[in-house]
Amino acid sequence: QTVVTQEPSFSVSPGGTVTLTCGLSSGSVSGSYYPSWYQQTPGQAPRTLIYSTNSRSSGVPDRFSGSILGNKAALTITGAQADDECDYYCVLYMGSGIWVFGGGTKLAVL
Amino acid sequence: QVQVVESGGGVVQPGGSLRLSCETSGFTFSNHGMHWVRQAPGKGLEWVAYIRPDGSNKYYADSVKGRFTISRDSSKNTLYLQMSSLRAEDTAVYYCAKGTSYAFDIWGQGTMVTVSS
Numbered sequence: 001q002t003v004v005t006q007e008p009s010f011s012v013s014p015g016g017t018v019t020l021t022c023g024l025s026s027g028s029v030s031g032s033y034y035p036s037w038y039q040q041t042p043g044q045a046p047r048t049l050i051y052s053t054n055s056r057s058s059g060v061p062d063r064f065s066g067s068i069l070g071n072k073a074a075l076t077i078t079g080a081q082a083d084d085e086c087d088y089y090c091v092l093y094m095g096s097g098i099w100v101f102g103g104g105t106k107l108a109v110l
Numbered sequence: 111q112v113q114v115v116e117s118g119g120g121v122v123q124p125g126g127s128l129r130l131s132c133e134t135s136g137f138t139f140s141n142h143g144m145h146w147v148r149q150a151p152g153k154g155l156e157w158v159a160y161i162r163p164d165g166s167n168k169y170y171a172d173s174v175k176g177r178f179t180i181s182r183d184s185s186k187n188t189l190y191l192q193m194s195s196l197r198a199e200d201t202a203v204y205y206c207a208k209g210t211s212y213a214f215d216i217w218g219q220g221t222m223v224t225v226s227s
Contacts, residue, residue: 048215099145
């Protein structure tokens with residue numbers, strides 16, 4: 001069974017730039033997987049950040065951007081702020097009506 | 111305002127059944143696929159099921175296939191998840207999400223399902 005991989009944790013300094021990645025246990029991520037990214041603070045519903053690799057959801061600041069880097073999907077946050085400290089999830093569309101989430105990355109801003 | 115609101119969660123015994131509902135507003139329900147996503151306590155998000163805009167096709171995660179049924183009623187702008195043969199590992203917050211461009215767009219606040227004797 002294909003596993004979607006994410007860094008379990010990451011840290012960034014306030015004002016800094018961080019890139020989180022989303023890969024596959026077997027194979028490479030491409031735009032054909034329509035990678036999307038979600039932000040979730042504890043106790044809250046997820047918020048959609050990026051869909052179809054690099055399209056920003058309505059109201060999402062341009063500090064957040066999506067791309068393909070090498071064989072993985074990537075979420076880059078520039079000018080990190082304290083309230084960026086939360087969990088980030090990627091999802092890949094595996095085809096045939098099936099989606100798979102990554103395990104999530106807990107981002108610390110410190 | 112585009113909105114989805116889940117309801118129907120609660121405590122159910124192992125082997126029992128429960129039906130979740132997701133009332134939608136602010137968008138043309140019949141034009142969008144809809145998803146259920148869940149999150150077990152302290153764990154990550156897990157995609158559960160998807161239904162096409164016209165309800166013609168339904169898709170499930172292996173973990174729920176054969177036990178859960180997704181459906182929709184366009185006359186009520188409402189999505190459903192019928193859950194049966196529930197197990198302890200089905201304990202989670204269940205989110206309804208509007209589908210868009212192979213992603214999840216609008217999320218509800220979720221409804222908690224606890225499977226326990």
